Amino acid sequence: MKPVTEHDVRTSFVNCSKGEAKRLHLPKDFADLPWPDLDFLGWRDxxxxxxxxxxxxxxNRLVGVALRAASGAARGFTSRSMCSLCLTTHGSTGVALMAARRRGDPDRxxxxxxxxxxxxxCSLYLRGQRRTSVGAxxxxxxxxxxKVARTRANLHAFLDRVTRP
Structure with a gap:
């Protein structure tokens, strides 16, 4: 991913208000992110x-999507889940169901x-720069x-569903 500015990030959001985008917290290490190793910028607030x-x-543009992580009971200690973008397998709480409000949908x-x-x-798991607790x-x-191409294709399919009118 090409490096982006704070302004670029805040103006890229398609499914939240300008006020929400202005108030969101950027990653603490935003200035030091490993841009060449990122396929997308993703973070928890x-x-x-x-x-x-x-x-x-x-x-051909920068698209930001606000997500909500589903809350629920923790899965069992031995449970495993797989990320649908990068296909990395995680133990217990390493994968979360995240929902994005559809852009411009009158039904909120x-x-x-x-x-x-x-x-x-995801980008760091793909490149072996971060490991999961369960290993491969x-x-x-x-x-x-x-693997990067597959992850990007999965991400673009998700973004298409969010941004589709």
């Missing part, structure tokens, strides 16, 4: 853990949900470039 954000290059309850890495660090449970024959 440190002031409100149930909120999360994804910003990505999509359709219309949303699109997706199971995502709870910390939204299967070997893939795909190259890193192919």
């Amino acid at each position: 440190p002031g409100a853990p149930g909120r999360a954000y994804v910003v990505a290059e999509h359709g 309850y219309a949303s699109v949900g997706q199971y995502l890495c709870a910390d939204l660090a 449970d299967y070997d893939e024959s795909l190259t890193l470039e192919e």
Whole structure:
């Protein structure tokens, strides 16, 4: 991902008000993010853990989406889940169901949900810069470039569903 500014991020959101975008908390390490290793910018709001954000290059522009992490009972200690973007397997709470309000939908309850890495660090898991507690449970024959392309395609499909009128 190309480096972006705070202004770029705040003006990219398509499913929240300008006021909400202005008030959101950026990642603490925003100035030091490893931009060349990111396929998208994703983070949980440190002031409100149930909120999360994804910003990505999509359709020749920067698109930001505000997400809500579903709350619910913790799964069992031995349970595993898989992120639907990067296909990384996590233990117990490493994957969260996140929902995005659809852009411009008059029904304010219309949303699109997706199971995502709870910390939204898909890019770092793909590149082996972050590890899960369960480790890899299967070997893939795909190259890193192919995994990145698959993750981006999955992300773009999600963003298409959120931004579709």
